[in-house]
Amino acid sequence: MAITAAMVKELRETTGVGMLDCKKALAETNGDMEKAVEYLREKGLAASAKKAGRIAAEGIVYTFITDCNKKGVIVEVNSETDFVAKNAKFREYVDQVAKQAISSDAKDIDAFLAEKWIADPSVTVAEALSQEVAVIGENLKIRRFEKYEKESSGRLVSYIHGGGRIGVLVELLCDKEADSELEELGKNLAMQIAALNPKFIADSDVPQEFIDHEMEILVKQAQEDPKNASKPANIIEKMVTGRLKKELKEFCLVDQAYVKDGDMTVQQYIDSVAKAVGAPIKLARFVRYETGEGLAKKEENFAEEVAKAMN
Numbered sequence: 001m002a003i004t005a006a007m008v009k010e011l012r013e014t015t016g017v018g019m020l021d022c023k024k025a026l027a028e029t030n031g032d033m034e035k036a037v038e039y040l041r042e043k044g045l046a047a048s049a050k051k052a053g054r055i056a057a058e059g060i061v062y063t064f065i066t067d068c069n070k071k072g073v074i075v076e077v078n079s080e081t082d083f084v085a086k087n088a089k090f091r092e093y094v095d096q097v098a099k100q101a102i103s104s105d106a107k108d109i110d111a112f113l114a115e116k117w118i119a120d121p122s123v124t125v126a127e128a129l130s131q132e133v134a135v136i137g138e139n140l141k142i143r144r145f146e147k148y149e150k151e152s153s154g155r156l157v158s159y160i161h162g163g164g165r166i167g168v169l170v171e172l173l174c175d176k177e178a179d180s181e182l183e184e185l186g187k188n189l190a191m192q193i194a195a196l197n198p199k200f201i202a203d204s205d206v207p208q209e210f211i212d213h214e215m216e217i218l219v220k221q222a223q224e225d226p227k228n229a230s231k232p233a234n235i236i237e238k239m240v241t242g243r244l245k246k247e248l249k250e251f252c253l254v255d256q257a258y259v260k261d262g263d264m265t266v267q268q269y270i271d272s273v274a275k276a277v278g279a280p281i282k283l284a285r286f287v288r289y290e291t292g293e294g295l296a297k298k299e300e301n302f303a304e305e306v307a308k309a310m311n
Helices: 005-015 019-028 033-042 045-049 088-102 109-114 125-136 179-196 208-224 233-251 266-277 302-310
Strands: 060-065 071-078 120-124 141-149 154-161 166-173 282-290
Touching: 005 019, 005 033, 019 033, 060 088, 060 154, 060 166, 071 088, 071 154, 071 166, 071 282, 088 125, 088 141, 109 125, 109 141, 120 125, 141 166, 141 282, 154 179, 166 179, 179 266, 179 282, 208 233
Parallel strands: none
Antiparallel strands: 060 071, 071 141, 154 166, 166 282
8 A cells, every 4th residue: 555645644643753653654554544553652652752852851971891892882861850860770771772882883873773773673773762761751862972992902991970970981002911000090081081071182182273262262351351451462462372371281181180199280190100001101082971961951840840740
């Protein structure tokens, strides 16, 4: 039976499920509307459709590194409430998402969601997510992931702060086998990154456009400050340049004061470990995720929410 646009539209309005899933359901059931609804319910899609519009800005950041330390991944999966984020079933699901991501070649979330779910290849990652939404009862969202795969000797290390509020994954390069020393160094660097949120490893990694943008902001601030009204342009320029250098030290990890020992910089700490190991150590890359960063959060009065539920 030919599946028409009108049929897809009718099923979408009935269930609230996306057009492509509706079309697939109708194709699988030979255009039978009732069976198509049942098909979507079995897949967990119809049950989750009503929840899809809710804001999911809570959740957790999670990391997973293979036993051989060859691959590592960091993921963020969002929920609507912090209560669900602490739920053991939700955390088991996030663990599965991380294991899916570590074996995935997907370059973006859309491609990732279209993959077959490793835990149950009869469904896609998106369909498995919808089933989880139906079970947990909240809108969930796989927001992002980043995977590291070592191409040379060294160590992948991760750190989770606040039960999943912040997660960090780092890669260290070192020609000498020193797993315990690199593990400790990586953990300490990851804790520094979690706490101070640097944007770059070193000043050589800072893009010129970032410097220009910061310079523009600092110049404007200096010009608008009444204290600088009588100062000549060359003096203001020196002031702004000095402020920029100070800012870059805060943005660049290796130039920051090492949190556990303020008498040395992070680079000096790395060098001290390298000296003890007897081989150079380099921080190749890092990624830091904070749960819900950049997302609008729904604010509700808890008492009102309970009253709403009772009514």
